[in-house]
Amino acid sequence: KAGVTQTPRYLIKTRGQQVTLSCSPISGHRSVSWYQQTPGQGLQFLFEYFSETQRNKGNFPGRFSGRQFSNSRSEMNVSTLELGDSALYLCASSYRTALSDTQYFGPGTRLTVL
Amino acid sequence: AQTVTQSQPEMSVQEAETVTLSCTYDTSESDYYLFWYKQPPSRQMILVIRQEAYKQQNATENRFSVNFQKAAKSFSLKISDSQLGDAAMYFCAYRSSGGTSYGKLTFGQGTILTVHP
Numbered sequence: 001k002a003g004v005t006q007t008p009r010y011l012i013k014t015r016g017q018q019v020t021l022s023c024s025p026i027s028g029h030r031s032v033s034w035y036q037q038t039p040g041q042g043l044q045f046l047f048e049y050f051s052e053t054q055r056n057k058g059n060f061p062g063r064f065s066g067r068q069f070s071n072s073r074s075e076m077n078v079s080t081l082e083l084g085d086s087a088l089y090l091c092a093s094s095y096r097t098a099l100s101d102t103q104y105f106g107p108g109t110r111l112t113v114l
Numbered sequence: 115a116q117t118v119t120q121s122q123p124e125m126s127v128q129e130a131e132t133v134t135l136s137c138t139y140d141t142s143e144s145d146y147y148l149f150w151y152k153q154p155p156s157r158q159m160i161l162v163i164r165q166e167a168y169k170q171q172n173a174t175e176n177r178f179s180v181n182f183q184k185a186a187k188s189f190s191l192k193i194s195d196s197q198l199g200d201a202a203m204y205f206c207a208y209r210s211s212g213g214t215s216y217g218k219l220t221f222g223q224g225t226i227l228t229v230h231p
Contacts, residue, residue, distance in 0.1 A: 033217040042224065043205065048217030056218050088157060096216060101147070101209070103219060105159035 002027065004093050004106035012112045018079040021109045025072050025093030031055075032074035033103060034066060037088040046089075049074050050096055078111075086113045116141045118208050120222035127196045128230050134181075135191045135225050137206030145211040148182070148189045149219070154202040162204070165189065167211075193227075201229045 005024045013019050025032050034046040045058040049068035066076045072093075078085055088110050092103035117140045127133035139148070150162040165173045165182050172180050177197075181190045193200055206222040209215070 031217050033219070035219075035221075043219075043221040045218045045220070050217065056215060058218070090159060092159070092219075094217070101216070102149075102161055102164060103217070104161070105151075107156070107158050110157075 004091060004104055006089075006091055006106040006109050008109060009107065010110045010112075012114065013081050014114050015081055015083060017081050018077065019081060019111060021076045021078075021089055021091075021111070023074045023076070023091035023093075023106060025074070025091075026104055029093035029095055029104075030072050031094045031096035031103075032068060032072065033092045033094075034074070034076050035090045035092070036060075037090060037108070038086075043090075046076065081113045083113050085111065087111060116143075116146075116208050116210070116220050118206050118220050118222040120204075120206055120225050122225045123223070124226045124228070126228040126230060127193070129196055129198060131196055132192060132194045133196055133227065135193075135204050135206075135227065137189045137191070137222055139187050139189065139206070139208050141187070141208065143210060147209045147211065148180075149207040149209070150178070150180070150189075150191045151205045151207060151221075152200075152202045153205065153224075159205075163191065196229050198229050198231060201227055203227070 031050040033048040047057045052068045063079045068074045088108045090108045092105045094103045146167045148165045152160045177194045203224045207219040
């Protein structure tokens, strides 16, 4: 079974631009969670989508948004980029059931904001 | 809000030796899950081991085992017979048992493990 895939793997943007990152979960997984990883703040939860609905949101400004499609693929959008948005963005998928809740991570998208 | 603390920014071990990574957490919940993830230089997060809080038995996965002390809110990872491939950043993570926090992992700051040949 194929793992979680994220595209693109690397991205360079300038301040003020917007960016969209994509995450394709493991087949059959309906939950997708997004995390931001930076050297200073570590790994922080952005949001989770399940069955096309946002179920939980972390403490990030409204510039960070996401959505999930009927095939469970998810996109994350960051508008009006700031230098501090430079980070590794990880997505993770799971079945989100009591018997199978482990999150499996993708390889990440490295975003650099200049 | 739950917090996870890894007090060892860096650890090192000789190949074939045993090393223990520490993790403590703070929560008011009685039911939750704890995880150890490994992140090698490739940055791919890999699940190492999972523990349900309601289970008293410590989880084990081959050379990896945990010491789960619920009352002390401690969750350490022991790596036996360390191998060069174990070198990575290790993260301890907490997840609530359900509700809206189902898909949210709270991570510690990580411990960099170096394995010396």
